Amino acid sequence: MIDLRSDTITRPTEAMLESMREASYGDDSRDGDETVMQLEALAAERTGKAAGAFMPSGTMTNLVAVLAHAQRGGEVLLEASAHILVSEIGGIAGLASMFHRAVPGKRGAMDVDALREKIRPMTRNNLGTALVCMETSHNQAGGAVLPLAHMKAVNTLAHEHGVPVHTDGARLFNAVVALGVDAKQIAQYTDSIGFCVSKGLSAPVGSVLCGTEKFIERARTFRRMVGGNMRQAGPLAAAGILALNTMVDRLKDDHAAAKRLAEGLHRIDASLVDPNDVETNLVRVDLVASKRNAAQWSAELERKGVRVSPASATTLRFVTQRHVGNTEVDYAISAFSSLWQKG
Ligand SMILES: Cc1ncc(COP(=O)(O)O)c(C=O)c1O
Structure with missing residues (x-):
């Protein structure tokens, strides 16, 4: 997970x-x-x-x-x-x-x-x-x-x-x-x-x-x-x-991981997130262009081994932290991408 x-x-x-x-x-x-x-x-x-x-x-x-x-x-x-x-x-x-x-x-x-x-x-x-x-x-x-x-x-x-x-x-x-x-x-x-x-x-x-x-x-x-x-x-x-x-200086790694995640999601669909808005370790993903709501997205991502929190009916919140590196971020992007293809 x-x-x-x-x-x-x-x-x-x-x-x-x-x-x-x-x-x-x-x-x-x-x-x-x-x-x-x-x-x-x-x-x-x-x-x-x-x-x-x-x-x-x-x-x-x-x-x-x-x-x-x-x-x-x-x-x-x-x-x-x-x-x-x-x-x-x-x-x-x-x-x-x-x-x-x-x-x-x-x-x-x-x-x-x-x-x-x-x-x-x-x-x-x-x-x-x-x-x-x-x-x-x-x-x-x-x-x-x-x-x-x-x-x-x-x-x-x-x-x-x-x-x-x-x-x-x-x-x-x-x-x-x-x-x-x-x-x-x-x-x-x-x-x-x-x-x-x-x-x-x-x-x-x-x-x-x-x-x-x-x-x-x-x-x-x-x-x-x-x-x-x-x-x-x-x-x-x-x-x-x-x-x-x-542990303070290493927070820059969490910020870089959040930026990488936002850039990957932005490549899937530009409406999901603007990477320029990501300043720290939180990424809010806007799902209005999707047919599914945030609860459905979080359930489907969980089935693919990625846990995220719904922040509203149409928004997901991704948070990067010490146990998440580039490999995990890239996996999360590809899991999201495969679900996005389904509409
Ligand atoms: C901005 C902000 N203030 C306060 C809190 C509350 O902290 P705690 O969960 O330790 O009560 C949080 C928790 O996420 C937070 O994000």
Whole structure:
């Protein structure tokens, strides 16, 4: 089976498994754990923030960031297809008591003029903007990376209105590699940022939320409230440290594999995907020119040994990751091609 459903299926490296065996077993919720603290310090250093807090998931870093930044009942402004909006089960409403307003965007980047129109203070008639969120790389936008100039414009606008900014950087390091910058250069345009070590970076579990010391202290309280204190998380943090120290540069291989896949599919039919849209490791394939829907395509590809996820009724999502090389990509292209011939 060639698994192109997600980069979350990556297995830990041998070095990670070794470091997990040797990690400390302090109680992170009581006296702290040495390895967790090392990972948090490394994450803070990489993002240019003062502090970090290790959490079980990207979803939790987003939820805790919203809880820690925002007054209950305020409005969160975010791009209409943001992961927080479409894939986190309404947690910011159901658990953080926040209202949201979606801002239209292109390739995951909010229309800054539309954001300017929506951002507003609390009055008798308005809830008021409590937080602005960005996402890079952007999942629903096929792994698109926010240009730094866009992040700067959003950050400046929000701060002019006294509104903090959080960035969902679940795949921050894919954006780092695509832009050829340090994580700090991205994170300078956001008050807080969360990233996952569990995706293309190959650690089994975990995300780190980074921000000021005061913000992270507050975040730790909310992390406990939502059940995110992991106690003896040393082994998970040990894998996370190796993820940051050894697995970032190789993400360029995943990006090259995604580009190769997009080019191969584009050769089958140009309407499927524009390879120029593929900036990182996600490839969204548009099936409107096909007679079959995404669920049928994914079932038929599975029968040929290729696993992909339907992203909508007419869209498939292919994700490249460490266990997929050129051979697997070429096989996936030929499997797709043989099905395409059938109409
Ligand atoms: C952009 C984005 N944010 C957040 C998440 C949530 O991460 P987790 O699955 O660790 O909760 C994901 C997961 O794919 C994601 O793509």
